[in-house]
Amino acid sequence: MSIPREFKYVGTRPIRHDGVDKVTGRASYGADAAWPGMLHGAVLRSPHAHARIVSIDTSAAERTPGVRAVVTGSDFPETTAALALGEAAIDLRDISESMIARTKVLYHGHAVAAVAATTFDIAKEAAEKIKVVYEPLEPVTDIDRAIAPDAPILHPTLKTKGAPEGATGPTNVASRLELKRGDVDAGFAEADVIVEREFRTAMVHQGYIEPHACIARCGEDGRAVVWCTTQGPFVVRDASAAIVGLDPAHVKVIPSEIGGGFGGKIVVYLEPLAIVLSRKAQRPVKMVMSRDEVFRATGPTSGSKIRVKLGARRDGRLVAARASLWYEAGAYRGSPVGAGAMCAIAAYKIPNFFIEAYDVVVNKPKVAAYRAPGSPMAAFAVESAVDDIARELKVDPIDLRLKNANREGDQAPYGPKYGPIGLEPLLETARRHPHWTAPLGPNQGRGFAVGFWFNAGMNSSATVTLNADGSAAVVTGNPDIGGTRVAQALMVAEELAIRSSASDQASATPTAAASPTSPAAAASAMRRAWP
Amino acid sequence: MARLHIETTINGEPAEFLCDPHETLLSALRNGLGLTGTKEGCSTGDCGACSVIVDGRLVPACLVLAPEAQGRTITTIEGLSSGDALHPLQQKFLEHAALQCGVCTPGFIVAAAALLDAKPNPTEEETRFWLAGNLCRCTGYDKIIRAVLDTAAHIRESAV
Incomplete structure (x- = not known):
């Protein structure tokens, strides 16, 4: 239980540590980085919401000058791992198959192949040369159709967890x-x-203004480095490692500044594709979604x-x-x-x-x-x-x-x-x-509603270093989701009773240099510092 | 396909770059010239994250072809501060906390700069209408509008 107390720094509004970089355009977001020798990746996506994949022929794409790697679902190992994730738990087989289809496509925009080439235009044109034969199936796009007795079934092996005794047969x-x-x-x-x-x-x-973007490099030693826009660098590390079959200790994730997430930038969509393309091509691979891809293929x-x-x-x-x-x-x-x-x-x-x-x-x-x-x-x-x-x-x-x-x-x-x-x-x-009793003007209305949510920091960590001048530096595993640095700095200043503390490293801290921190922790920290 | 050689002026300096005929000004700025302060949010002219000023006119760089930059004068977010001094809009955005994630911020500041160039004393309604082409997903628009109006007042006072 929290004890009410007077705060000296928490609740004040200093200029943000990352503010000048953001008003000058210097702050580096997911798509803003470029690595030497990097290739550009493009994804071929399904034009059907529900279809069986009969065959995929990538030969024309592979022959295209400038193309250095092509991947499909068969380049990714089967995984049965599950990953605990802050406010939920995720099944990595589902994440892997949602990232790239294997035997069926299950939504319009589902990835079926990805290409890395010397330019984005070449990658995009080569991806369009990949021949995919589909057997279209009836799409199920609403609850009523999905639970109807004769509904088309998305996953033939799906069983209802928690179903009453005796419930059998395929289900959605x-x-x-x-x-x-x-x-x-x-x-x-x-x-x-x-x-x-x-x-x-x-x-x-979620409608974040910044589309998903990453650069990945995977070397001959099987070690990968990923730069990406994410709310959860440790989720990206663990999920990517499991999906591509690497040891998590061999994947280092460097979170960029993040241009909005609202929960939607916790899942991996591009990172494992970029790692495997990079491993095949032995060059860094940059991938950036278009707005169209964001809306069609990422989580609502x-x-x-x-x-x-x-x-x-x-x-x-x-x-x-x-x-x-x-x-x-x-x-x-x-x-x-x-x-x-x-x-x-x-x-x-x-x-x-x-x-x-x-x-x-x-x-x-x-x-x-x-x-x-x-x-x-x-x-x-x-x-x-x-x-x-x-x-x-x-x-x-x-x-x-x-x-x-x-x-x-x-x-x-x-x-x-x-x-x-x-x-x-x-x-x-x-x-x-x-405002509750003020007279209403024309075209004005008034309503009242209550919302409920659990506040949970899940696992989180911070390293605070005292500097010689009495200031403190804070390192956490959280990306700055829009004020996290200054929120954390205020809390440290409050607890240590010092005037200045800087958490400038927070957003650029690679997973290798910080302790595991849940995506929920950043939001929780903000709620505590700006009551 | 032969690449085109374009000569232009960006942020007061002569600049040149090579581009494909179909390449956008946004791509040339970000990829060719390394000016990544101009952001790509939609590539359809809807979000305003790529706002730049071309020959005094506010445009989304995603809807301008790179070859059209030939002989023009372009201002991007990187050209607003001078020396070690922020542009008054940049300072007021900081003071009003008119940014959260910050990815729409360069576009808003460039668009607001174009407004104040054209109209040093805008009303709140004019400011809101002018900035309607810029989308912010985090902060709500109120602090942004207040920062722009405060900047306008500040510039007028400084000029007296």
């Missing part, structure tokens, strides 16, 4: 989980007001279908909740539906609830983390239903939420007891704010 439902407490039917029986609604949200891309957040039923007593107390959540995982399992289920009613003290959550594969890019992954869609549905209860009962939406707000010591729907979550004071502050 990768997992099912339940959260429950009390007697939900009895709860609805004692409710005076019940609302039941269904909501749908579309997949949404899940589209969803959510059914919510809430019951309340006339006095405004919520007594029962039932929710069903179906989240699109994209082409490979792993939507954040579990987090959605945990967050859905986490703000409220509801004695009886039943929540079921389904992870559903569809022919779209594999989803990636996106700002409290899984929570916003659930919040949209539940908060809309809470507003409907307020309308039915003709009570103020903030008053209704205050009446049901979880407090310190209450049990979260997902198990543990809450620490100081601050919801009640926040609601009271909002209710007292003049």
Whole structure:
């Protein structure tokens, strides 16, 4: 539990350490570096959302003058490794197959081959000469089609984790989980007001302005160096090593400045391709996605279908909740539906609830983390239903939420007891704010909603060195995701009671020189330093 | 394909480069001349990250062909600061924390510089309209607008 204290430096707003480099254009982002002798890579992507790959003929590309290496899925070993990843866990076989298709393409834009050549234009033209014969299959692009009894199946071997006993046969439902407490039917029986609604949200891309980019060099000794734009250099190191079959100790990742990530720059898309192209060509290989490739082939957040039923007593107390959540995982399992289920009613003290959550594969890019992954869609549905209860009962939406707000010591729907979550004071502050009662002008509206997310730093580390002049230098494994350096410096200055500390190295620290740090740690550090 | 030899003026200095006829000015700046402060966000003229000034006109470098630079005068983000002094816009962007990840920042500053050259005393609405072609995904636009308006006020005061 945190103890309130007076801060001297935390909460102040000094000029950022990386500010001058960024306003002058000197800061080096993923696509800004060039290495001596480097080649340029291009990716051939599937024009089908769902198709079997019958054959791939790369000979015309290989014969093209200037081409130095061509790779397809068969250049990558099978991997069964899994990697723990901050707010989720990732299956590296899925990541590997999402990065480059083997026997099937599962989304429009799925990579099927990559080429390295002396110029980007040559690489691009050579990639287009690769002949791929596809057997197109019916694409599955929404939840309803994916869970229909006659739905085309993306992965013939997929089984529903957490399925009820006796469930058999092929499916697009990768997992099912339940959260429950009390007697939900009895709860609805004692409710005076019940609302039941269904909501749908579309997949949404993180939309960072900087496209994915990297340079990789892999030498005769099998050691690789990767420069790339990423939120998680240690994830890139471990995932790339497993996907290309290298020892993680032999992969060094140097994170560039990052031009936005929002959760979407944790997964590897280009780095293993560039490593294998480089190993074949024995030259560094630079790869930069176009905006089109970013939107077609990198992680959006899940589209969803959510059914919510809430019951309340006339006095405004919520007594029962039932929710069903179906989240699109994209082409490979792993939507954040579990987090959605945990967050859905986490703000409220509801004695009886039943929540079921389904992870559903569809022919779209594999989803990636996106700002409290899984929570916003659930919040949209539940908060809309809470507003409907307020309308039915003709009570103020903030008053209704205050009446049901979880407090310190209450049990979260997902198990543990809450620490100081601050919801009640926040609601009271909002209710007292003049904006809540100010008259509305033409075309103006006003709404209120509560969101919930877990704060977790996961594994993180920092090395602080005291300099002779009494200042301190901070080295961490976090890239600067938009203020991390100064946030960390402020915390170190606060704790050491010194005026200046610099974390200038933070974003340029290669994995070989820092300790493993989770992508969540950078966001967490920022939240702590700028309360 | 024969490469074209282009002579131009960039940030006040004569410059020359070789390019393919279909190459963009953005590519020539970044890859040919090493001026990587001009960023590529979309290559379709939608995001403004590659904003440069050509003969006094604000353009996205991704929609200009490199050969069109022949005989022109080009200003990029690298040309705004002079000596060891930042351009007032660069200073105000720092003071207002008008950047987060920073990748859109050079484009915004170049676009704002073109605005203040054309109109030293813009209204907030004019500033917002002028910068509508630049996308920022992190900070929201408010701090950026405040930094530009504060710069305009600062330049006017300094000139008195």
